[in-house]
Amino acid sequence: MNWKHALWRTISRVAGRPSPRTGLRVLGYHAVGTELPGDPYGLSVDPALFTRQMELVASGRFGRPVGLGSAKLDGSAEIAVTFDDGYQDALKTAAPILARLSLPFTVCVTPCLLDSGRPHLSWPELKELSAMPGCEIGAHGLTHARLDALGDAELSRELTESRRRLEDALGRPVTVMTWPHGAASQRTAAAARAAGFTRAGCSLYGVNGPDRDPLLLRRTEIVAFDDERDFVGKASGTWDWFALRQPDPARQ
Ligand SMILES: [Zn+2]
Numbered sequence: 001m002n003w004k005h006a007l008w009r010t011i012s013r014v015a016g017r018p019s020p021r022t023g024l025r026v027l028g029y030h031a032v033g034t035e036l037p038g039d040p041y042g043l044s045v046d047p048a049l050f051t052r053q054m055e056l057v058a059s060g061r062f063g064r065p066v067g068l069g070s071a072k073l074d075g076s077a078e079i080a081v082t083f084d085d086g087y088q089d090a091l092k093t094a095a096p097i098l099a100r101l102s103l104p105f106t107v108c109v110t111p112c113l114l115d116s117g118r119p120h121l122s123w124p125e126l127k128e129l130s131a132m133p134g135c136e137i138g139a140h141g142l143t144h145a146r147l148d149a150l151g152d153a154e155l156s157r158e159l160t161e162s163r164r165r166l167e168d169a170l171g172r173p174v175t176v177m178t179w180p181h182g183a184a185s186q187r188t189a190a191a192a193r194a195a196g197f198t199r200a201g202c203s204l205y206g207v208n209g210p211d212r213d214p215l216l217l218r219r220t221e222i223v224a225f226d227d228e229r230d231f232v233g234k235a236s237g238t239w240d241w242f243a244l245r246q247p248d249p250a251r252q
Pocket residue numbers: 084085140144180181
């Protein structure tokens with residue numbers, strides 16, 4: 001726990017309200033169970049907490065569980081579980097829990113991080129993960145650079161090369177992604193669309209109605225400090241006020 005999380009929790013519990021609108025809620029995770037040195041942001045969620053969170057998702061109380069690529073985005077209540085960066089625990093820890101609960105999930109990976117080895121998935125492990133029930137693989141940049149800071153040529157290369165390397169390795173289309181560092185804009189969304197992506201998640205809290213650009217989907221991050229009440233609040237919208245302190249890539 002850090003003081004910021006404690007403050008945000010207090011605000012959410014005192015002033016937060018469940019989202020008045022329905023739509024696609026995208027949950028954003030990084031690691032499940034892997035010990036990350038320091039980890040001031042709580043990126044690695046305890047497997048027992050994660051299991052309880054997924055049981056709540058599987059109960060259907062937050063909407064129909066979907067993969068990022070198969071979400072209808074028609075304003076009906078849907079919930080997607082996504083992972084960034086491609087930690088090895090997606091295969092060893094998270095996927096078996098999700099498979100047991102018959103939950104679809106999306107793992108967005110960065111080819112250059114996979115090349116770097118532990119604690120990230122190896123390429124054979126990525127292939128194994130992609131064959132797990134309900135698993136969808138997406139891209140997360142080529143090098144994990146902030147894509148909104150790149151010029152057009154380099155931006156295009158990050159998008160097309162990440163997609164090409166994953167499709168070559170998996171032998172299936174890769175059309176979803178998440179933005180490294182949540183860094184995106186209208187320009188990067190247009191480039192992702194041109195590169196063949198149909199869905200992309202950023203880091204802006206909130207729920208996605210039919211009016212939201214599918215290349216700039218709002219996503220709510222779940223961290224290690226979240227207890228069950230925090231999780232229920234995040235999945236139902238009592239933490240959505242947090243978006244007020246975040247830039248909206250759709251307005252950049
Ligand atoms: Zn990342």
